[in-house]
Amino acid sequence: MSAAGPSFAGKAAIVGIGQTEFSRHAGRTELQLACEAVTAALGDAGLTPSDVDGLVSYTVDPVEETELVRSVGIEEVAFSSRIPYGGGGSMGVLLHAASAVASGAADVVVAYRAIRARSGATRFGGAKVAPSPTASHAGTTAMQWCMPFGVLTPASWMALNSTRYMYQFGVRSEDIGRAVVQLRAYALTNPAAWGYQRPMTLEDHQASRWIAEPCIHLLDCCQETDGSVAVVITSRERAGDLPQLPVAIGAAAGAGLFEQEIASDHYRGDLSVMEGSVALARRLFGSFGFDRDDIDVAMIYDAFSPILLMQLEALGFCGPGEAKDFIAEGNLGPEGSLPCNTNGGLIGEGYIHGLNLVLEGTRQLRGTAVNQIRNARTVLVTASRTGAILTTR
Amino acid sequence: MCPHCHSLEFEVAPLSGRGSLYSYAILYHPQHPAFDYPLIAALVDLEEGIRLVSNLSGVETADIEIGMELEVGFDPTENGSAVPVFRPVAVDELGGAS
Numbered sequence: 001m002s003a004a005g006p007s008f009a010g011k012a013a014i015v016g017i018g019q020t021e022f023s024r025h026a027g028r029t030e031l032q033l034a035c036e037a038v039t040a041a042l043g044d045a046g047l048t049p050s051d052v053d054g055l056v057s058y059t060v061d062p063v064e065e066t067e068l069v070r071s072v073g074i075e076e077v078a079f080s081s082r083i084p085y086g087g088g089g090s091m092g093v094l095l096h097a098a099s100a101v102a103s104g105a106a107d108v109v110v111a112y113r114a115i116r117a118r119s120g121a122t123r124f125g126g127a128k129v130a131p132s133p134t135a136s137h138a139g140t141t142a143m144q145w146c147m148p149f150g151v152l153t154p155a156s157w158m159a160l161n162s163t164r165y166m167y168q169f170g171v172r173s174e175d176i177g178r179a180v181v182q183l184r185a186y187a188l189t190n191p192a193a194w195g196y197q198r199p200m201t202l203e204d205h206q207a208s209r210w211i212a213e214p215c216i217h218l219l220d221c222c223q224e225t226d227g228s229v230a231v232v233i234t235s236r237e238r239a240g241d242l243p244q245l246p247v248a249i250g251a252a253a254g255a256g257l258f259e260q261e262i263a264s265d266h267y268r269g270d271l272s273v274m275e276g277s278v279a280l281a282r283r284l285f286g287s288f289g290f291d292r293d294d295i296d297v298a299m300i301y302d303a304f305s306p307i308l309l310m311q312l313e314a315l316g317f318c319g320p321g322e323a324k325d326f327i328a329e330g331n332l333g334p335e336g337s338l339p340c341n342t343n344g345g346l347i348g349e350g351y352i353h354g355l356n357l358v359l360e361g362t363r364q365l366r367g368t369a370v371n372q373i374r375n376a377r378t379v380l381v382t383a384s385r386t387g388a389i390l391t392t393r
Numbered sequence: 394m395c396p397h398c399h400s401l402e403f404e405v406a407p408l409s410g411r412g413s414l415y416s417y418a419i420l421y422h423p424q425h426p427a428f429d430y431p432l433i434a435a436l437v438d439l440e441e442g443i444r445l446v447s448n449l450s451g452v453e454t455a456d457i458e459i460g461m462e463l464e465v466g467f468d469p470t471e472n473g474s475a476v477p478v479f480r481p482v483a484v485d486e487l488g489g490a491s
Binding site: 013018021125126127129130146148149150151152153156159160161162163164167209210211212214216218257267283 | 416417418419422425428429432436444445446454470478
């Protein structure tokens with residue numbers, strides 16, 4: 001563990017993870033789902049609700065802190081915060097939690113996300129024709145300039161940028177499909193995943209219907225999912241007294257740039273490059289003492305498959321336009337140079353906003369993943385403009 | 394507020410209505426009753442340096458090319474208003490053979 005970087009680096013650790021089942025119809029409220037995930041995570045950590053004094057979630061999460069406190073039985077909250085930027089902010093909870101713990105603002109922080117992206121009032125992939133009450137402060141101002149033209153969905157917003165990316169670098173749908181085939185291969189063996197025991201070939205990918213041509217087939221989309229996940233973070237000192245192998249938050253950063261929104265931000269100069277991820281990588285691989293070569297497993301936000309390619313490039317694992325070759329060479333697979341989204345990702349496992357990628361990163365470092373990568377010691381978790389490096393070194 | 398000069402003033406300025414196609418997406422699903430599908434969503438870079446989200450009309454999906462020259466038209470919408478959509482500039486208007 002390097003002592004470099006901001007003073008919070010390496011001082012906090014993930015000590016508990018918990019989740020509900022992932023389904024298409026949970027049959028219960030987001031609040032109940034969150035309660036189940038949080039109590040499971042605390043049980044995993046060997047802690048009780050009375051140990052918790054910090055809560056971190058997202059501006060788009062429907063579960064109120066007050067309700068969670070009342071339901072789970074938390075006695076006193078010293079610190080709470082919420083991350084903007086939708087899914088692109090999903091790893092921001094690690095930066096907030098680690099900072100709170102390292103500064104002493106809180107001792108035990110629970111990060112949570114509960115979602116009914118399939119059975120809820122608004123399906124994740126459904127058309128948005130007005131800002132939703134739970135999406136206030138979510139970074140969607142420019143969405144109003146999309147709506148008169150029928151650009152109403154996450155897929156359509158991301159497609160506008162993705163088409164430009166494909167044009168700029170000569171990327172074909174099959175090139176993107178090869179990434180999906182790898183994600184689904186991982187999901188095949190993950191009992192928690194939507195893609196469990198559901199094989200998928202490149203031919204299946206190509207034959208699936210267009211959602212947004214020429215970049216997003218149906219099988220390029222993440223699974224709209226009901227469920228909840230939670231992560232417990234405390235100091236490394238306290239972590240040493242707890243049952244699980246501590247997973248240190250060695251680095252954490254965010255980079256929300258001028259003119260960036262969740263997805264309806266089409267006004268920056270060059271949309272073929274995910275500049276937020278470039279800025280994020282500059283921070284993560286800048287002063288914390290980690291290099292890209294240190295990363296044993298990468299968990300990268302894949303709400304739609306084209307942005308997985310774009311992030312691989314923006315994060316610097318390959319050059320601009322080279323992700324298609326990087327993927328075709330098998331680098332994302334279990335024997336590749338950068339095993340990626342080993343739970344199947346959001347496409348193969350399910351879309352819990354991206355926070356489920358943190359659970360898989362933690363399992364890899366504990367050595368308990370279904371698709372365990374040998375000697376995994378350092379894991380990158382990123383979502384567009386937020387990210388962290390988890391490590392057991 | 395203008396993020397560059399912090400001015401609180403604004404004015405309405407006429408634009409040329411001409412630009413080029415920066416990117417696009419042909420949308421199939423989900424379908425909203427207010428639109429006809431497949432619906433061509435477009436990012437149009439105007440000559441004045443402004444980028445707009447809009448739609449393409451008057452072009453077959455197979456003929457869409459990034460960089461193609463476009464000009465504005467106005468499609469009627471609800472409440473008697475109109476929205477700016479874009480169509481390819483006719484060849485003779487570009488000075489080519491008709």
